[in-house]
Amino acid sequence: MKIINNISDMYEYSAKLKKRGHTAGFVPTMGALHDGHLSLVDRAALENKKVIVSIFVNPAQFGPGEDFDRYPRPVKKDLKMLKDTRKVDCVFTPDKDSMYPPGSATFVSLENEMTNVLCGASRPGHFKGVTTVVAELLNIVKPDRIYLGQKDAQQAIILSKMMRDMHFSTTPVICPIIREKDGLALSSRNAYLTPEQRDTAPVLYKSLQMAESMVELGERSAETLKKEIRRKIKEAGVEIDYVEAVDAATLAPVSAISGNVLIAAAIFVGKTRLIDNTIITI
Amino acid sequence: MKIINNISDMYEYSAKLKKRGHTAGFVPTMGALHDGHLSLVDRAALENKKVIVSIFVNPAQFGPGEDFDRYPRPVKKDLKMLKDTRKVDCVFTPDKDSMYPPGSATFVSLENEMTNVLCGASRPGHFKGVTTVVAELLNIVKPDRIYLGQKDAQQAIILSKMMRDMHFSTTPVICPIIREKDGLALSSRNAYLTPEQRDTAPVLYKSLQMAESMVELGERSAETLKKEIRRKIKEAGVEIDYVEAVDAATLAPVSAISGNVLIAAAIFVGKTRLIDNTIITI
Numbered sequence A, B: 001m002k003i004i005n006n007i008s009d010m011y012e013y014s015a016k017l018k019k020r021g022h023t024a025g026f027v028p029t030m031g032a033l034h035d036g037h038l039s040l041v042d043r044a045a046l047e048n049k050k051v052i053v054s055i056f057v058n059p060a061q062f063g064p065g066e067d068f069d070r071y072p073r074p075v076k077k078d079l080k081m082l083k084d085t086r087k088v089d090c091v092f093t094p095d096k097d098s099m100y101p102p103g104s105a106t107f108v109s110l111e112n113e114m115t116n117v118l119c120g121a122s123r124p125g126h127f128k129g130v131t132t133v134v135a136e137l138l139n140i141v142k143p144d145r146i147y148l149g150q151k152d153a154q155q156a157i158i159l160s161k162m163m164r165d166m167h168f169s170t171t172p173v174i175c176p177i178i179r180e181k182d183g184l185a186l187s188s189r190n191a192y193l194t195p196e197q198r199d200t201a202p203v204l205y206k207s208l209q210m211a212e213s214m215v216e217l218g219e220r221s222a223e224t225l226k227k228e229i230r231r232k233i234k235e236a237g238v239e240i241d242y243v244e245a246v247d248a249a250t251l252a253p254v255s256a257i258s259g260n261v262l263i264a265a266a267i268f269v270g271k272t273r274l275i276d277n278t279i280i281t282i
Helices: A007-020 A035-047 A075-085 A126-141 A150-165 A188-192 A195-200 A203-216 A222-235 B007-020 B035-047 B075-085 B126-141 B150-165 B188-192 B195-200 B203-216 B222-235
Strands: A002-004 A024-029 A050-055 A090-092 A106-110 A145-149 A171-175 A239-247 A260-269 A272-281 B002-004 B024-029 B050-055 B090-092 B106-110 B145-149 B171-175 B239-247 B260-269 B272-281
Touching (some): A002 A007, A035 A050, A035 A075, A035 A171, A106 A150, A106 B150, A150 A260, A203 A222, A203 A260, B024 B126, B035 B050, B035 B145, B035 B171, B126 B150, B150 B272, B203 B260, B203 B272, B222 B239
Parallel strands (some): A002 A090, A024 A050, A024 A145, A145 A171, B024 B145
Antiparallel strands (some): A239 A260, B239 B260, B260 B272
């Protein structure tokens, strides 16, 4: 497993792959890896000759007062996890100053409502930071496919749209959410939870499961589903950031469940913000 | 000379070049070709195995009320000119709807003062349209080098900065201004000029030459140079859009001529907006 921390070495590595006709699958991460990330690596290894993982905690996607400084950075452990998979050919670990040299001023942004709803409403500028860094990584790594987690549903939808609009030849592949046994979606931020908070956190997924069951039993009102999800989360004494039902392609709010609907929610367990979602297809 | 009008065919062409280890030089144009464009083709042919030219009148860089609709589109003549050079391997001629399908909403922009000065002041949004389309073309064509004209000095500087910030592996090459015998810089917009206007237009270059002479004779005040340039242009009965002296790297205004200074001007000859510039190095 090759470790590259310098952009021009990454150019060279990628050019060599193209010359040899080797396909590359790319898994961009902010490190603090867990089985969710490894499931993306597995899928990338199935579909490509070479697997490239990046580890970069992207300052541009954190707002003021968010957890950029305390975001976990267990680099040694991450590299060991990736090596142990025996599926990763190259890890790209650039530093902040090479990705954003002083004076950097270029941004890639999706200028429509998709970036202002759901997580975008509580994290202004977040998705602009995400689309910018992923466009930069794609320019550097030039993969055939990029692997994104359904856990960050809005991010996956926005990045796929950005890549389509910008005519990247890279294909986005969106992979299912990986969960703990009690249903909690894997997230690097779960590490922030105290044991008590960890016990409470699965209420987020349980409330989404409840909504799925209600739909199965015939409920079609988005308002009713959202109200019930909110009630269940509040009962557990947890603060809600948002609970929304939106069109899974456009992220526009829906009033009735029909077609592909993304039900997404964000909660605060203590100071830790957790997100989860489900796509319901009628 | 291959003509490609479809993005996925262009992906394929570019992937083939990479696989064969052939370098590609790219000349993006809006058509209405003249010897200025051909000088970029010549340089690209010198430095690369393959030369790719794009012809695309980019709606995103025209403001409301600008000349998008009447911009010349002599496609047959353009293709013949390119073929006659015997130096062009591929012409990429996408249409508007494939470059910007309905619902396209992603933009690449340089969020600093560089895009607000000079032409940016009179053409709000113009450079955002330019950086967006060039990022898209680079994603599609994936050249080793891109050839830009010094004639559009601000555009060349902004695009080089955008490409550096976004970590494109493509190298920008900026080529000298090509002029008519009487000094008028070649431009597709010269075609709009009546014979009388054509006689008047060279005053723009003559005023810049005068400024160069003044600097050679010891003048160092940007204010004095700009005042004299303005005076000379007004004497010819021509309307001035701007006359500015700025740092050639940052485009920040300068008061004294020292280092690399870009003196740039835009005028209206009738309704036709013409630009020209010179870089003075002390």
